[in-house]
Amino acid sequence: MTNKHPFDDFGINLFSENVMKECLPHPVYQKWKTATRKEDALDRPTADAIAHAMKIWAMEKGATHFTHWFQPLTGSTAEKHDSFIEPGDHNQAISRFSGKSLIKGEGDASSFPSGGLRATFEARGYTYWDCTSPAFIRDNVLCIPTIFVSYNGETLDKKAPLLKSAEAISKQATRIVNLFKDKDIKHVNAMVGLEQEYFLVDKEMYLKRKDLVHTGRTLFGSMPPKSMDLRGHYFGSIPARVQAFMEEVDEELWKLGIYAKTEHNEVAPCQFEIAPLFIDANVAVDQNLIIMDVLKKKADKHGLACLLHEKPFQGVNGSGKHNNWSLVTDDGQNLLEPGDRPHENIRFLLFVCAIIEAVDTYPEMLRMAASSYGNDYRLGADEAPPAVVSICMGEDLEIVLEKIRLGENEIDDVVEPKAYAIANLSYVPKDTSDRNRTSPFAFTGNKFEFRMVGSSRSASTTNIILNSIVADSLCKIADKLQGIKYIDEVRKKSLDICRDILQKHHRILFSGDGYSSDWLDEAEKRGLPNIKCYLDSISSLSSEKAVAMFDRMKVYNRAELEARVDILTEEYRKSVKVEVLTLLDMSKKEILPALVREIKFYSDAQNSLGFENSYYQRKIKHLVSLLDNFDKQYHDLKQKMENRQQYPDNMAKAQYLNTVVVPAMTDLRSVIDQIEDAISSDNYPYPTYDDMFVSM
Ligand code: ADP
Ligand code: MG
Numbered sequence: 218m219t220n221k222h223p224f225d226d227f228g229i230n231l232f233s234e235n236v237m238k239e240c241l242p243h244p245v246y247q248k249w250k251t252a253t254r255k256e257d258a259l260d261r262p263t264a265d266a267i268a269h270a271m272k273i274w275a276m277e278k279g280a281t282h283f284t285h286w287f288q289p290l291t292g293s294t295a296e297k298h299d300s301f302i303e304p305g306d307h308n309q310a311i312s313r314f315s316g317k318s319l320i321k322g323e324g325d326a327s328s329f330p331s332g333g334l335r336a337t338f339e340a341r342g343y344t345y346w347d348c349t350s351p352a353f354i355r356d357n358v359l360c361i362p363t364i365f366v367s368y369n370g371e372t373l374d375k376k377a378p379l380l381k382s383a384e385a386i387s388k389q390a391t392r393i394v395n396l397f398k399d400k401d402i403k404h405v406n407a408m409v410g411l412e413q414e415y416f417l418v419d420k421e422m423y424l425k426r427k428d429l430v431h432t433g434r435t436l437f438g439s440m441p442p443k444s445m446d447l448r449g450h451y452f453g454s455i456p457a458r459v460q461a462f463m464e465e466v467d468e469e470l471w472k473l474g475i476y477a478k479t480e481h482n483e484v485a486p487c488q489f490e491i492a493p494l495f496i497d498a499n500v501a502v503d504q505n506l507i508i509m510d511v512l513k514k515k516a517d518k519h520g521l522a523c524l525l526h527e528k529p530f531q532g533v534n535g536s537g538k539h540n541n542w543s544l545v546t547d548d549g550q551n552l553l554e555p556g557d558r559p560h561e562n563i564r565f566l567l568f569v570c571a572i573i574e575a576v577d578t579y580p581e582m583l584r585m586a587a588s589s590y591g592n593d594y595r596l597g598a599d600e601a602p603p604a605v606v607s608i609c610m611g612e613d614l615e616i617v618l619e620k621i622r623l624g625e626n627e628i629d630d631v632v633e634p635k636a637y638a639i640a641n642l643s644y645v646p647k648d649t650s651d652r653n654r655t656s657p658f659a660f661t662g663n664k665f666e667f668r669m670v671g672s673s674r675s676a677s678t679t680n681i682i683l684n685s686i687v688a689d690s691l692c693k694i695a696d697k698l699q700g701i702k703y704i705d706e707v708r709k710k711s712l713d714i715c716r717d718i719l720q721k722h723h724r725i726l727f728s729g730d731g732y733s734s735d736w737l738d739e740a741e742k743r744g745l746p747n748i749k750c751y752l753d754s755i756s757s758l759s760s761e762k763a764v765a766m767f768d769r770m771k772v773y774n775r776a777e778l779e780a781r782v783d784i785l786t787e788e789y790r791k792s793v794k795v796e797v798l799t800l801l802d803m804s805k806k807e808i809l810p811a812l813v814r815e816i817k818f819y820s821d822a823q824n825s826l827g828f829e830n831s832y833y834q835r836k837i838k839h840l841v842s843l844l845d846n847f848d849k850q851y852h853d854l855k856q857k858m859e860n861r862q863q864y865p866d867n868m869a870k871a872q873y874l875n876t877v878v879v880p881a882m883t884d885l886r887s888v889i890d891q892i893e894d895a896i897s898s899d900n901y902p903y904p905t906y907d908d909m910f911v912s913m
Contacts, residue, residue, distance in 0.1 A: 224471060230278065231474035232271055232352040232359075240270045253349045254404065255384065264316030271352060272301060272314035275359040283314060285322040285344040286360040288375040289329035290784050292589075292675045294506050297324050298358055319361065320346050326365070326373060330787070332780025334371045342366065342373055347380065350500050353473050353507075362503055371777055375677035378772050379499050382684035383407050385770040389691035390544055390552065390568075396698050396707055397564055404547040407684050410495030410664075411505045414536035414672050415512055416487045416524040417459060419912040422904035423522035428799050432792075433526035433673065434591065436800045436882070439890040440532040441907035456913055459489075462519040466491070469511050475504050485534035485599075486910040495541060495664075498680045505538070505676055527671040528594035530906055535595030536672035540587075540679050543664035544568065554663040563708045566621070570718040571694055572665065573608060575686035576658060577725035579766070580606035580746055581757035583658075584669070586682040588751040590792040592671035597749075600732070602657035602669050605740045605747045607727040609656030615728050621712065622719035655731035685770045692769070752875045755785045756868075786871045793874045797858050800882060804851050807902040808889055812847065815896040816840045843892050850885040857881045 237246055245266045252259040284296040305311035326342025344363035352361045365374035372378055390405035423429050428436040463479045470477040476494035493504055509525055516523035528535040544552040552568045583606050597603040653659060657669040670679050694714055701707050724743040740747060748754045759778040767773040823833040857878050864870040893901060
C-alpha cells in the first residue's frame with residue numbers, strides 16, 4: 218500500500234455484479250439478475266456463458282483452480298479443488314469451465330456430518346451454486362459459494378436453510394408492506410452486519426500451550442494480580458506487528474470486496490474487533506467466514522495466533538459476534554426505521570411487535586442459535602450478556618409500547634392529530650437508541666443487535682432462526698390483515714394486533730441492567746427461560762413447536778432438524794472430550810513433573826541447610842498438599858471420563874459430560890491454578906496469562 222491509494226484494489230478479487238455487468242453480454246447479465254431474484258431459473262446457455270466469463274476473469278488473475286466452496290454442518294467451510302486444465306487435441310492442455318461445473322458439483326460427502334440424513338449406500342453429496350453470493354479468488358483458486366445437499370435433497374449444510382429462511386421472511390414481510398398499499402414492492406432482504414471479536418497472542422507462546430492449540434482456549438491459567446488494572450499498560454499503543462497484521466487483513470479483505478473496518482478494542486488485553494459493513498444475510502455470513510479465515514492466516518504470517526474462541530482466558534472478557542439485523546425493502550426502506558409519517562410508524566410498530574412475539578415464543582432456540590459449548594464460559598460473565606434472552610427497546614420506545622399495551626392510544630379516527638402522538642412516535646428522538654450494552658437483544662435505532670452470539674461459530678444458524686421465527690410471526694399478522702379493504706382499517710387493525718401481541722409477550726421487554734443479579738431473579742419471576750448450558754438448549758431445535766414453525770416456513774423438515782440435534786450433541790461431546798484429554802495429558806506430562814521439581818528444589822534447599830527452616834518447611838508442606846490435591850482431582854477426572862462409556866446414547870453421554878465431567882475439569886483446573894501461583898517461573902512449563910498479555 219505504498220504509492221497507490223489504499224482502496225485502488227478494492228474488490229479486484231471479487232466476481233462482483235459490476236464485473237458481471239462489464240464482461241457478460243447484457244441479456245446474460247439480465248438473466249442472472251432475474252435468477253438472483255428467484256423470478257426465473259438459470260438456463261444452461263446462460264450458465265455456460267457466465268462460467269466462461271468467470272473462468273477468463275479468474276485466469277487473468279492467475280487462478281488455476283476452481284472450487285465449490287460450501288458450509289458443511291461442522292460450522293466451518295470446505296472446498297475441493299479442481300483445476301481448469303483439460304486435455305485438448307495433440308497433447309495440448311486447454312482450460313475449460315462449463316456451466317455444468319459452475320452450477321453443480323458432486324463429491325464424497327461421507328467425511329462431513331449428516332446426522333443420519335445421508336444413507337451409507339448413498340455417500341455422494343451435491344453442491345449447487347448460490348448465484349446470489351459472488352464468487353471470489355483466494356490463493357489462485359476461484360471459489361464459488363454453493364449449497365450442499367444429499368442425494369434426496371435434504372440439506373447437509375448451513376447455507377441452504379439460510380437462503381430458505383431469507384426467502385420466507387422476504388415473502389411474509391413483503392405481504393405486510395404491500396398491505397399498506399403505499400407502493401408495491403417485490404422483496405424484503407434480511408440485512409446483517411457482523412462484528413467479530415478475537416484475541417491475538419504471540420505464536421511461540423501459543424505453540425507452547427497445547428490447550429490453546431487443541432481446544433482454542435486455556436484450560437488453566439491464573440489471573441495475574443491486578444491484570445485488569447494494568448490494562449493501560451497493555452494498551453499503550455498498538456504494537457507494530459499487530460498494526461502490520463491489521464493492515465494486511467484489511468488489504469486482503471478489501472480486495473475481496475469486503476468493506477472491513479478493523480479497530481483496536483480496549484475491552485480486554487489482546488482483544489480486538491473487526492466489523493464489515495452490513496449486507497444481505499447470506500453474503501454477510503459468507504464474508505464473516507472468510508474474515509475468520511483471513512484473520513487466522515494473516516496472524517500466523519505475523520508471528521501471532523488469532524483466537525476465535527468465546528473464552529480463551531478465564532476472568533477476562535470473552536469474544537462475541539454481534540449480529541446486527543434489519544429488514545430492508547427492494548426499494549431501500551428499512552422496515553425497522555421509525556419513520557416520519559404515521560403509516561410508516563404503524564408499520565414499524567407492527568414489525569417490532571412481530572419480532573417481540575417471535576423472540577418471546579422461541580427464546581430457547583435463539584439461545585441455542587447464539588451458542589456452542591465455548592459460549593457457556595462467556596455468557597453471564599465478565600461483561601457478556603446473560604443466558605436469558607430478553608429484548609431491550611430503549612426506555613422511550615418501551616413507554617410507547619406500554620401505552621399501546623394498556624390501550625391508552627385507542628385510535629378511533631386515525632386522522633385525529635392527538636392519535637398520532639403515539640402512533641407516529643414523532644416525539645421519539647431516533648438517536649436515543651440503545652447504548653445499553655448489557656442486553657442480549659437490543660434495538661439500536663434501526664436494527665436489532667443480537668449480542669449473545671459467540672465468536673467462534675458461523676452466524677448462519679443465528680440468522681436462519683431469526684429469519685424463520687420472525688417470518689412466522691409476520692405470516693400470522695399478514696393473515697389477519699389480509700383482505701381488509703381500506704387503509705385506515707388496516708392501520709386500526711394493526712394497532713389491535715400490536716396490542717394483543719404486547720399483552721401476551723411484554724415479559725420479554727427489559728431495558729435495565731442485564732448484568733445484574735436482580736434481573737436474573739426478575740426474569741425468573743417473569744417465566745423467562747434461563748438455560749445455563751448450551752447442551753440443554755440443543756433439543757429446542759426439534760421441539761414440536763419448532764418443527765411446526767420450520768415446516769410452515771419451509772426451512773427445515775423434521776428429519777433435518779433431528780439430524781442437526783444429533784450432530785450438535787455429538788459435536789458437544791467431541792469438544793468436551795478433546796478438552797479433557799488435553800488437560801489430562803498436560804497435567805500428567807508437564808504440570809506434575811513441574812510440581813515435583815519444585816518440591817525437590819525446596820527439599821534440597823532445606824537439606825543443604827543442616828537445620829530446620831520454618832519457611833522451607835511451610836513451603837514444602839504447601840506444595841505437598843497441592844500434590845495430594847492434584848493427584849486426587851486428576852484421577853477423579855480420569856475416572857469420571859472413563860465412566861462415560863456406561864451411557865448408551867449420544868444425548869445421555871453428552872448430559873453426563875455436561876453435569877459430571879465438565880465440573881471435574883473445573884476442579885482440576887483450580888488446583889493447577891494454585892500450583893501455577895505456588896511454583897517458581899523457572900519451573901513452570903507454560904506461558905502464563907501475564908506472559909501472553911504482556912508479549913503483545
Ligand atoms: P456498534 O455501536 O455496536 O459498534 P455500529 O454502528 O458500528 O455498531 O455497527 C455495527 C454493525 O452493524 C456494522 O457491521 C454495521 O454495518 C451494521 N449495521 C448498521 N446498520 C445496519 C442495519 N440497518 N442492518 C444491519 N446491520 C447494520
Ligand atoms: Mg456491537
